[in-house]
Amino acid sequence: MSFQAYLDNIQSKTGKSPADFRALAAKKGYADAKGLRPGVKAGEVLAWLKQDFDLGQGHGMAIVALLKGMKKEGDR
Template identity: 80%
Template sequence: MSFQAYLDNIQTRTGKSPADFRALASRKGYANAKGLLPGIEAGEIVAWLKQDFALGHGHAMAIVALLKGMKKEGDK
């Protein structure tokens, strides 16, 4: 499955776009426009996404990769 397919599936399941997740992470103090803030661990974000959006581990890690800037929309 491509990275974009993960993002599309997440949006279908949650109604939230990648931009929405960036904004939510920013409001929660996890990230800013440059990426994750210092001291923020992937596990903390994964736990949040599992709790609030019922995402599985793989889909939550896709959002982490997006927030870190490791991957971006349209990536395979």
Template identity: 60%
Template sequence: MSFKAYLDNIQAKTGKSPDQFHKWGKDRGFSTGAGLAAGVKAGAIVAALKDEFGLGHGHAMAIVALLKGKAS
């Protein structure tokens, strides 16, 4: 499955676009827009995504990659 397919599936499940997840990450202090905020660990983001949106681990890690700026 491609990264875009992961993001498409996440959007179908949550109703949130990648841009909205960027905003979500900034609003919660997880990211700066240029990457993760200092001291933020992927596990904290994954836990928040699982709790707030019901995402599985793989989909949550895709959002972490998005917030890190490693994927577009």
């Protein structure tokens, strides 16, 4: 499955776009304009995504990769 397919599935499930997740992560203090804030562990973000959006490990890690800047929308 391509990275974009993960993002599309996440948006279908949650109604939230990648930009929405960036904004929500910033509001929670997990990320800023540069990406995931120093010291923030993927496990913290995964727990939040599981609790608030019922996202599993794979979809959660896609959001983490997006926040870290490792992947971007449209990537395969």
